[in-house]
Amino acid sequence: MAIEPGAKAPDVELKDEHGQSVSLAAFRGRKNVVLLFFPFAFTGVCTGELCALRDRLPTFVNDDTQLLAVSNDSPFALRVFAEQEKFGYPLLSDFWPHGTVSRAYGVFDEEKGCAVRGTFIIDQEGVVRWTVINALPDARDLNDYVTALQAL
Template sequence: MAIEIGAEAPDFELKDNHGRTVRLSALRGEKNVLLFFYPFAFTGVCTGELRALRDHLDAFVNDDTQLLAVSNDSIHTLRVFGEQEGLEFPLLSDFWKHGEASRAYGVFDEEKGCAVRGTFVIDKAGVVRWSVVNALPDARDVEDYLKALSAL
């Protein structure tokens, strides 16, 4: 079950596709966060969703907001994926300890060994203000994120 709206966002520390450490709590007081969990790089629906984020990047990476995309891929896989797709935002690896961040948000599918499609809007105080969780085959709509962020 996904973390509830109004709950404090669980902190995590993950490596991005360039090997840099990203800690969610480092953004507290500075930026709202669009936290985007997806199953795996190089898959059809995931690639389409990440391209949509890329195409609206100014709305998700700016003075008020930071997009963090999380999958259970290794940082090496994410580096190649990010370069291939022109993704200029952090692709975080929840590879080891496998699925730890995904589990904290209640979006890890134990049977399949990956995150389902969970998205969370976290305000500057570190509180979850909006979320959507879709099954693996069901793409999310980027317009929903834009509306949720504008409501903050």
């Protein structure tokens, strides 16, 4: 069961594509966070979604908001993916222990071994304010994220 709006967000501390630790707690009191889970790097729908975010980056990475994208891929795969697509925002690896953070947010598909398409908008106090969960083949609508961020 995915984390619902109004719940305290479980903390995230994962390595990014450069091996640096990134913690959700580091943004508390400073920025809202768009925490986006995606199944796998280099796949069609995931690449399309992440490139669309890249193309609208000032909306999702600015003085008030930080985008963090999480997959169950290794940091090495995420680094190549980020460099190839020039994302400009952190890709976090939930590779080992496999899916720990994805499970904490209720978006890990045990049968497939990866996260489904879950997005959580977390306010500066660490409270989940908006969520959307899509099945693996179904892309999310970025305009919904923008509307949810504007409501904070």
